[in-house]
Amino acid sequence: MxxxxxxxxxxxxxxxxxxxxxxxxxxxxxxxxxxxxxxxxxxxxxxxxxxxxxxxxxxxxxxxxxxxxxxxxxxxxxxxxxxxxxxxxxxxxxxxxxxxxxxxxxxxxxxxxxxxxxxxxxxxxxxxxxxxxxxxxxxxxxxxxxxxxxxxxxxxxxxxxxxxxxxxxxxxxxxxxxxxxxxxxxxxxxxxxxxxxxxxxxxxxxxxxxxxxxxxxxxxxxxxxxxxxxxxxxxxxxxxxxxxxxxxxxxxxxKQNLLHVVPLARAQVIESMTDAFIVCSRDFSFLDANQAAKQLLPELNSLLPGESMGKLKQIKNEAELYLEKNGEKRFYKITKTDILQNSKNSGVCILLHDITDKERQLKKLYNKATFDSLMHIYTRAAFFDLAQFMLTPDKVRIYSYTLLMIDLDHFKNVNDTYGHPCGDIVLETIAVIVKGHFFENDIVGRYGGEEIAVLLENISAGQMAEKVEKLRTIIENTRIPYQGNDLNITVSIGMAYFPAGKSQPLENMIERADSALYKAKNSGRNRVYLYEEKGREV
Structure with a gap:
């Protein structure tokens, strides 16, 4: 029709x-x-x-x-x-x-x-x-x-x-x-x-x-x-x-949340980021990732949306991540942000920010503030902080403590005769010997000038006397070569021993060890003195 x-x-x-x-x-x-x-x-x-x-x-x-x-x-x-x-x-x-x-x-x-x-x-x-x-x-x-x-x-x-x-x-x-x-x-x-x-x-x-x-x-x-x-x-x-x-x-x-979760408009910024960006579901199953994330974690390239990934489970409860990249250990800060949709958690955005350079800079600043640049032992301030942390009331009740004050004999003559570069070599050599002689949990620091302070934990009086005398002997027998000369350095050592439950405030411990050092130096040097009301040589 x-x-x-x-x-x-x-x-x-x-x-x-x-x-x-x-x-x-x-x-x-x-x-x-x-x-x-x-x-x-x-x-x-x-x-x-x-x-x-x-x-x-x-x-x-x-x-x-x-x-x-x-x-x-x-x-x-x-x-x-x-x-x-x-x-x-x-x-x-x-x-x-x-x-x-x-x-x-x-x-x-x-x-x-x-x-x-x-x-x-x-x-x-x-x-x-x-x-x-x-x-x-x-x-x-x-x-x-x-x-x-x-x-x-x-x-x-x-x-x-x-x-x-x-x-x-x-x-x-x-x-x-x-x-x-x-x-x-x-x-x-x-x-x-x-x-x-x-x-x-x-x-x-x-x-x-x-x-x-x-x-x-x-x-x-x-x-x-x-x-x-x-x-x-x-x-x-x-x-x-x-x-x-x-x-x-x-x-x-x-289904793809075009209007909400992953807007394509913002995706351009996310894709161009140098930081790794990963989108996960609420149970940390993989949904999507930018190119930086796929380069950092190559296994993401083979994952389909909804598949699980072991590394994401690890990231779930961590604040930092350490990864090997091009043979170098890199540090990443993890930031997790919940994706809220209609007041419900629809997923998680994970941002991995490379903080390796920042961590290295912080480590340099920490080392500079904590360790003496010449002797490579703790600075005076770091020694005091660590010693105070060690001498807690709970520990001093059950452990004995010993404080040593070590001073190089006639060190001024070394600088006057051979110059300060030689004096620096001597200080560094003696510090290495002292640090290596004690346990790792003992604290060794530069108290000032050529003086070294050592705090020993959980050691008996007999063990202490034997160990410190052995240190003095090792230093005395050490020859330090410098421009064709062999330098022989000796040390004077003052000791203050505190049995378990008898520990004093750190300032008092230093005062007693310093008093014993003074007696060792006035008695002819190259010897060890133990603090007592009447000091005696070990």
Whole structure:
């Protein structure tokens, strides 16, 4: 069955709104007995557009959903209008379906283009820019609704009925042709943006971009086929293709969290970071990672989203991570941030920041403040701090302690005779001997000038006397070569012994050991004295 629009011009006006109600009633009646698969496809397309529209409205808390909402509304009008068209029994009713379609179809491609710009974080247009972009679609809308009085969008409409499907075929006017060209330009610009981001992405981000690309290409190819087809009985698959494209957007929005967790706009910054960035689920299963993370942890390259990784389990309870990289040990600070979505923890962002250089600098500063640069033993301040830490009330009750004050005999003569470089060598040599003679948990520090202080823990009086005398003998028998000369250095040592439970404050211990040292020096040097009320030589 075939009708030309020229026979129906006078009737279209009178049927316009009256027939909408009848068409809806006929739609319900037809659905009960309809066996045509194409009608069911259009019903499916309409339902999908409704679902996506509802979800877009529900996620309006994200500013990226603004254009998506209107795109979904237009898609619904397009699909629903075409459904009305194909089940209509008359040209008047069919053209009413066309009118509904044309309320949405001029804007779908433009709104999707603007939505993609928001997804990629591009700057929005100003008022003037939006007026220019929407000028042609709005003009297209009015010229389509004004047919047959204004024949700029359509010059002629024909109605076909083959017993199953009704179809209105319009001959495009100048505005209709211009509108199609405008849609192709916008689709091309959208594809270029997606390809630009797809080229440098991987993992979840690449998958997201592929979904976005498919959501544009599927309607585009179907539209090209339909535009180039000259079969008057051809079925228009554009509404179905648009619904499929919107379904892919729904999948990205719902399953890939396109609007929330991993926005593609921020992904560009994350991917360019030198710090390793990893996205995990709540149970620390792998989801995505930037290139820096994959270079640092090569096993991430073979992981798929949802798979577990042992290293991530280790990171879960650690604040720092030590890794071998290019044969060098590197230190990384771990920062974990929960991804909150609707007040629920949806995942975890892990940032690994390389602090190796900072750690080395801190270690240099620590060593400089803690160890004497010449003798390589603790500085005076570090010795006092460590000694106070060792002499806790709980420990002094059960351990004995000994404090030694060691002074090099006639050290001024060494500097005066051989110079200060020689004196430095002597100090360094004696410090190495003293430090190596005692246990690792004993504290050895430079008290001042050529004096060395030693705090010994948990040693008996007999062991102490034997060990200190042996140290004096070792130093006495050591020959220190310097510019062809062998220097013989001796030391005087003062000792203060404190049995368990009899320990004194550190200042008193030093005072007693210093008093014993004074007696050792006044008694001829190169000897060891133990502090007593009446000091005695060991």
């Amino acid at each position: 075939y009708y030309s629009s020229d026979f129906a011009v006078g009737k279209i006006n009178s049927y316009c709104y009256f027939r909408i109600k009848n068409c809806l009633l006929e739609l319900i009646k037809e659905m009960k007995s309809m066996l045509n698969i194409f009608v069911w496809i259009m019903i499916f397309s309409t339902v999908v557009s409704i679902i996506l529209m509802i979800y877009a409205v529900a996620t309006y808390n994200s500013e990226r959903s603004f254009f998506l909402i209107f795109s979904c509304i237009c898609t619904f009008l397009y699909s629903f209008g075409y459904l009305l068209e194909i089940i209509s029994p008359t040209i008047e009713a069919a053209f009413m379906g066309v009118r509904v379609q044309k309320m949405g179809s001029p804007f779908i491609v433009l709104l999707n283009y603007l939505f993609m710009r928001d997804v990629y974080g591009e700057k929005r247009f100003g008022t003037k820019g939006y007026c220019i972009l929407f000028a042609l679609p709005v003009f297209n809308l009015f010229t389509a609704q004004a047919f047959p009085w204004i024949r700029l969008h359509y010059t002629h409409i024909e109605y076909f009925w083959d017993g199953l499907i009704a179809n209105c075929q319009g001959t495009l006017g100048p505005v209709g042709i211009l509108a199609i060209a405008y849609h192709f330009v916008l689709a091309f610009l959208t594809i270029l943006r997606i390809l630009k981001h797809l080229k440098n992405e991987s993992g979840l981000l690449r998958y997201q971009n592929l979904c976005l690309l498919a959501s544009v290409l599927i309607p585009l190819f179907v539209n090209i086929y339909h535009t180039l087809s000259y079969d008057y009985l051809r079925i228009d698959l554009n509404p179905f293709a648009v619904a499929v494209g919107q379904s892919l957007l729904l999948y990205s929005v719902r």
